Amino acid sequence: MTTINLQHICKVEGHGSLYVEIRGSRLKRCELKVVEGARFFEGIVKDKRYDDVQEITSRICGICSCAHTCASLQAIENAMKIRVSEQTRRLRELLSIGERIRSHATHLYFLALPDYLGYESALAMVGKHKREVLRALHLMKIGNNLVQRIGGKEMHPFTSVVGGFTAVPSKETTRYLRAELKKALPEAVATAKLFLKLKQPSYESERDFLSLKPERDAPLISGKVCSLSGLNIKPEEYDKYIDEQVMPYSTAKFSTLNKKLFCVGALARINTNHNMLSRTAKKLLRQTKLDLPITNPYYNNLAQAIELVHWVERARSLLNYDFRFKGLPRIRVRPGRGVSAVEAPRGILFHDYTLDEEGFVKKCNIITPTAQNLRVIEHDVKHLITQLLKEKKRKEEIIQEVEKLIRAYDPCFSCSAHFLKVRWVKKR
Amino acid sequence: MVKKTEKKSRKIRVGVQSITGCAGCQLSLYFVEDALLELLDKIDLVAAPMIKGRNEEEDYDVLFVEGSVSSKDDLDNLLRWRKKTKLLIALGACASHGCMQSMKHVMNQEEVERAVYNKFPSDKRLKPITDVPIHKYVKVDFYIPGCPPSKEEIVQVLKLLVQGVQPRVYDKPVCHECSLKENYCLLDQGIECLGPLVNGGCRALCPSYNHPCTGCRGFLDDANLESGKQLLRDKGFDPDMIIKRMTKYNTLQFLEFETRGKKSNEEGEGRG
Structure with a gap:
């Protein structure tokens, strides 16, 4: 058995690590761990x-x-x-x-x-x-x-x-x-x-895309929660559909949507709301000549780049x-x-x-985007490694590809509970 | 392929490392925009895992650390880094004073944890330590406080260090710069501002936007917290709320002031 420790996958926000165990040419275990120290925000705001x-x-x-x-x-x-x-x-x-x-x-x-x-x-x-x-x-x-x-x-x-x-x-x-x-x-x-x-590397996999859907304009700070597969709910109903689960190896929780895999982010927003993009952004999206919905997670990068154009125009x-400043707000x-x-x-x-009656927080729950994406990232990493093992790729190449995939999701580990370290265990 | 640069660089070797926090402080450093490339020309950024793939962990001249010690993993990293650097700078409120997460010191720890996890992950490395600023475990050579620290200040400190000059600590209250800016005092308008007690150097940013100072740069070493509390109570603010506000960024500092206050009181009584 060979144990290989790749200490850091860098260039992501926060601290995370990946544990991979391979026996022969088969993937035995793959765990995406968020090792960001827990700060317990939901507990801290209590009674504030x-x-x-x-x-x-x-x-x-x-x-x-x-x-x-x-x-x-x-x-x-x-x-x-x-x-x-x-x-x-x-x-x-x-x-x-x-x-x-x-x-x-x-x-x-x-x-x-x-x-x-x-x-x-x-x-x-x-x-x-x-x-x-x-x-x-x-x-x-x-x-x-x-x-x-x-x-x-x-x-x-x-x-x-x-x-x-x-x-x-x-x-x-x-x-x-x-x-x-x-x-x-x-x-x-x-x-x-x-x-x-x-x-972009070729990679296809099935999942649902979740994003906000406002009446007009692209989603930002309001709207209903909609999925590509047809889910359409009010934000306050989220807890009926999104399950959070604590994993023994991670300070961030893992989520599923109706027990199924889903992902959020720029790619999900483009897939569900592409008709609400600005004119220039739409034109650029057409130039990609990609069929919608785009299911290759690497395209999240391109989706972000197209969004960039939209938001610059929207801000203007x-x-x-x-x-006009009309004085400090008065609150009842x-x-x-x-x-x-x-x-x-x-x-x-x-x-x-x-x-409560005096405006103190009694209960708080926060679900961050990366916590929602962790499961699908872990799933994709497993898939990718299996695929690359079949192609008989070397360890260094596999690690490089895996890092690239994880980065495409733009995970934010501070949010989700930080740094990616890959622990690589090879068993024969 | 890695290209080897034969020319021996005499630039200072700078590292940016982080433990538990929001990563905002090191982002502030990268957000210096126009100055970034010029700055990188003068220093050798040998470690910055957030934006670099290749990072060294040896012979730092200056190491910036952001975040507070919140897990066993954090502590191990911090102790290792201290041995590798000549100068250690605490970057931001978490590293300097503990920030929000240190509020747990005045709350029921168990209750706080239960509000988030019904069962805490079993991995030993993740075992939480009640969050503390880094000087509780290692010697800190300089502090750049603030949540987040101002990028001008970071650039200023780096400029001085490049020239081999020790940066200076700002030690006047927020009120000093606030009155220089001729702001209308928020306390006089009935808004609960901590300006008189808090370290300035931020150009009285928040009060200049009609927002009270909440203390992100930490209390002054010679702040009189007792008379500060009295002042706020006299203005009619709720005593409990005053304490909640004072402990927001600086719980540990607050607790130290409290014990110091008690001691001097006892001594005073003994003498009387």
Whole structure:
């Protein structure tokens, strides 16, 4: 028996590891483990007052703090039956878009692209691919600019509070952001074209795709939860359909949808909502000449690149508005349960709170996108390894392909409970 | 193939490692955008597993660590890293003060855990340690607090380190910069702000957006928490809520202040 330890699969957000056991040419065991230390957020927010919750839950994740912010605030507002203004909804959507632009740009260029071009990191690409690296930094900057100017800082935005905002962007700011977004559009299109050209490994497998479906426009911070196979439910019914299970080897829970495999994220959003994309994004999607739905998980990268174009255009139109500060929001505290589902960069995120008469949290449940994807990732890794073993590929090649597949899902292990370490056990 | 660079680099060897946290602090470092490439020209980034495939774990000149110690695995990594680096910098609120997850020190641990897992995963490596900032286990040479730390500050510190200059600690309250910005005091408007007690250096960011300071940069070493509590109570805020707010990012610091306060009280009484 040979034991091989590959310590890190890098370039993902957080700490995770993969345990693989092979006997002869057969895969015996494959476990995707999230070894991120447990921080117990759902326990920490207990007995905290409604106005402290967003600040706490936002800290679940640096990359998608705006998604956690929106989900958290909306769930609390739903519980207390607060309706927010059009302006507030717009600003929250802009926060989420800013975050999505920088998250996609970071993932596409810094985490995924080096795999395709054969570099160890984006930083190593500077010599030959400086244009691409500068483009990534430009897109990250516009995303950061959006979040910072609306949310107060680049991460863990604080201006968005229960009921509204503590400050709104000035006319100069909106004008500046619109001008910046205009400059970013050709960069986003170039990104999509770059990923269109990349050759994706062939891999097909069956699964369902889950995303939000709003009445108009592409999904972001509202809508019903819909699957490609026809499921159509309100966000508050999620617990009847999504099962979370604790695995002995992982601090993140694993989910199934009606006992079946499903996945969330950019690919799911494109598959279920492609007709709601912006014109340029639609055109780019047609250029892929792919049949919808796209079932090859590697195309999640391309889906993100196409989304990038859509969100840059959408942000520009949302900024075309006369934002006015009307004082800090006044809140009437009411007890009740509230659920909110939003589309984080990596898929649907659920926040569910039960509040008492004085607005203190009595119960909390949060389901993150990566927790929903873990099972399908594990399943795909198993499949891929079996397939590659049949092709008699060497260990190094297999590990490389597996890493590439996992990265295509853009997992966020901080969210799901962090770093990928592969433990490879070979038994003869 | 790996190309070997023969030229011996005299750049400082910098690593960025993380333990349990949200990864936001190291993202702040990569989000310096325009300055990033210039900065990377001046330093040798030898480890940054979040964005690099090839990472070294030897002879760091400067190592940034984000996150708090929350599991056995975290602790093992931290102790190993400390031996490999000349300078260890705590990056962000988790590493400096413990941040949100350290609130468990003032809550019922078992109850908190039960709210998340009906049965905790059995893998021994995952066994939780009640979250603590990294200085509880290793010597920390410099702190860059904040949740997340400001990218300007990170760049500033790196610039100084490249020149071989020890960075300076900012030790004035948030109120200092807030009044320089001529903000209308939030406490005077009846909003529960912790500005007088908290380390500044953030250009009074939150209060400038009408949002109270909640203490993400930690309490000042000489903060008078007792008179801070009294001030807030006099303004009519609920005592329980004051404590919940004060323990949000800095539970352990808060507890230290409490025991220090008790001791000096006892000594005072003894003398009287």
